[in-house]
Amino acid sequence: MRPTVHDIAAEAGVSLATVDRVLNARVGVRAETRERVQAAVTRLGYVRDVAAANLAKSRSYAIRFILPDGDNPFMHALKAHVLQVGDPATRLGGLERLAVSLDPVPSLDVVALAAALDRAGEQGPAGIAVVAVDAPEVEAAIGRLTARGIPVATLVSDLPASGRRHFAGIDNIAAGRTAGGLMRRFLSGRSGPVAVIAGSLTLRDHRERLSGFADVLAQGAQALNLLPVLEGGDDPIRVETLAAKLIAEVPDLAGIYSLGAGDRGLIRALSAAPERRPQAVLLHELSPHTRQALEAGLVDAVLAQDPGHIARSAVRVLRAFADGTSFDPAQERIRIDIFLKDNLPPG
Amino acid sequence: MRPTVHDIAAEAGVSLATVDRVLNARVGVRAETRERVQAAVTRLGYVRDVAAANLAKSRSYAIRFILPDGDNPFMHALKAHVLQVGDPATRLGGLERLAVSLDPVPSLDVVALAAALDRAGEQGPAGIAVVAVDAPEVEAAIGRLTARGIPVATLVSDLPASGRRHFAGIDNIAAGRTAGGLMRRFLSGRSGPVAVIAGSLTLRDHRERLSGFADVLAQGAQALNLLPVLEGGDDPIRVETLAAKLIAEVPDLAGIYSLGAGDRGLIRALSAAPERRPQAVLLHELSPHTRQALEAGLVDAVLAQDPGHIARSAVRVLRAFADGTSFDPAQERIRIDIFLKDNLPPG
DNA sequence: CTGTTAGCGCGTTCAT
C-alpha cells in the first residue's frame, strides 16, 4: 500500500492536521515540527492522492474556451472537441471534475474578444483558453487575467507578449518550412514559379507560415521563384477567384501553397481546370473537402494540427497550472501532421 | 452541483445501498424498485463520480507491459515511456492509481514470450500490454488470457487472430503505402530501381510495410522497379554491409526504403559514399541517429510512431476495458508521423 | 429484498 497522511502522522508523531499544514505549505507550524513531517514524507515516499484531495475539496475545474464563431471547418471541429472534452460522460469530464464552457466571439473582432476575456475572468475560472488575435486590446486583456493569477492558454494562434502561460498549437514557422521542404522535394529538378495564398497577413500564424516557407524556397542551390502573396481572406469565394485567375495567367506555375483557410475555393478552381494543375499543391488542415481533394489527387499533401489534441491538451495544461503541478511537454506538443492520401486517418 | 447517490436515494425513496446495487447491476433488487431508481437517475441526470468510487474501492489498476529487451532505440524509448507513465509522481501514476510493471523478454523468443504472458496472467492484472510476435504459441497464450477475461493490448506489432482486445500501433500497410507515395513524389520523373531493406519478413509489421510499399510503386502509369528485398535482421552491422554493397553495385539506384531497424548501419553506409547517395532515402522511427541523418540531409524523411503515445494509450485503453467504460478511438489512434528536417520535434 | 454504518485519503472547521 502507498503511505497515507495517517502513516506520515504516526511516523512523525503529530496529528493529521499538522501533516496537512506542512503538505500544503500553510502557516502555523514550528520549523522543527515541519522538518519532522518532511522527513517522514521523504522516508516513506509519500505522494499525495490527488483524487482524494479533490474529492475532499469538492473541487471542480472551471475552464472557459473562447473561440471565434467563424464558419471554417477547422474551428467547427475544434468546438466539437471542446464540447466532447467537457462531456460529463467521458473520462475527462467525469473522472476529472471539469466544467468546460464555451464562449463564441465574432471572428476577428478584437474589441468583442477583449470584452469576452474580461467577462470570462469575472467568473473566477480555473483557466481560460483562447484563440488569440494579434491586437493590443487582446494582449492587454490577457495580461489582466494573468495578473490576476488566472492561467491563460492561447490556442492555434499565439500571442507570446501577452503573458499567456501556454500555447497549444503548432510552430507555424516550422510548418511553413515543412511546406517549403515538401514543395522543393515534390518539384525536384523542375523550375517555375510557386504561388502562396494566405488568408490575411495581419494574422500572426499566416505571417509565420509564409516566412518559413519563403525561407526554405530561397535557400540552397536552386532557389524557387515565389510569386507575390495572394490574400483571400480565408473566404472560399475570394480564394476561388484568385486561384482561377492564377492558374489561367501563369502557365508554367509549378506549385501552390495555401497557408490559410477557404480551401474549398482553391479546390474548386483546381478541379475546374485539371489539365493545368501545378505539379505540387499543398494546403493546411483536414476537412471533408481537403480529404476528398487529397484522395482525388487534386492536392498532394495536407499539413495539419489535430483539433482534438489541442482541446484535450489545453485542458490538461490549464488544470496543471491551476494545481501547480507539472505536465509532460512532449505529450502536449502539438505535432505538425503531414497527410498524404495514404496516411489519412479514417473518417 | 452534480447530483449524488444521496439525491438519487431521496428522489427514489430508497436507501444508498439499493441505489448502489442498481448502479452496479448487482442482484437482489426487485424489478419495480430498480425501475424507480433508474428513473431517478435519468431524471436527475446522474453520472457516477469515478474518482470517488475508486477511492472507496481503493482500487488500483495493475497493468503489465511485456516488452522485448532488445537494444534498438525504439524499444528503449518505449520502455522509458512506460516507466514514466507508471511513475507515481505523474498525473497518470498518481491521480489515476496505476501500478505499471514491466517484464522484459528475450527478443523474438516465442517460447519465453508465451511463458511470460502466462506468468503475467497469474498475477491477476487489470490488463496486459505486449509486443506480439507472430507465432502460434503467442497467439494461444493471448487467447488464454482473453478467455480468462484479462484484457490484452498488442503494441507496435499486432496479432489480430489472437483475440487481443486492442492494438496500439500504426497501420503498417498504410505506413508502407505512405512511404511509397513519398518515394514516388520525391523521385518525380526520375526512373531507376528502388531498394527495400527489411529486418525480417517473418515479422508481421515488416511484411505489411513491404506490401503497402510495393503496391504503390507498382501502380500508376510509370511503375518504379523494386529490387529484391534485403533482410538485415534489424542489425546495424549486417545492414551496413548490405547497404554498402547495394550502393556500390547499383549505380543508378534511385531510392532506398528501410522499413525495419538497424538504421545506424544504413546511415554509416550512406555517409561513407555521399556522392552515390540515391535521390530519396526513407526510413522508420526517430532516434538520435536518424534525427541527425535527417538534419544532415542524408535521409529525406522518417516515418514514425510516437512511443510516448503508444504507452499512454495502452494504459488508457486497458483501464477502460477493466472498467467496462468506453474510450475515444480518435484519441487512441496512433498516427503515422512523417518527419522532414523541418518538423522534427525538439530534443 | 432492503437499510445502516463504517470507512477510502484528504481538507477543513472549531477547539485546545
Add this chain to the structure above:
DNA sequence: ATGAACGCGCTAACAG
C-alpha cells in the same frame, strides 16, 4: 502551535 472530528461521493460489510 497543534489536535479531534466531520464530510466529500461512493462501496462494502453486516443487519434486519
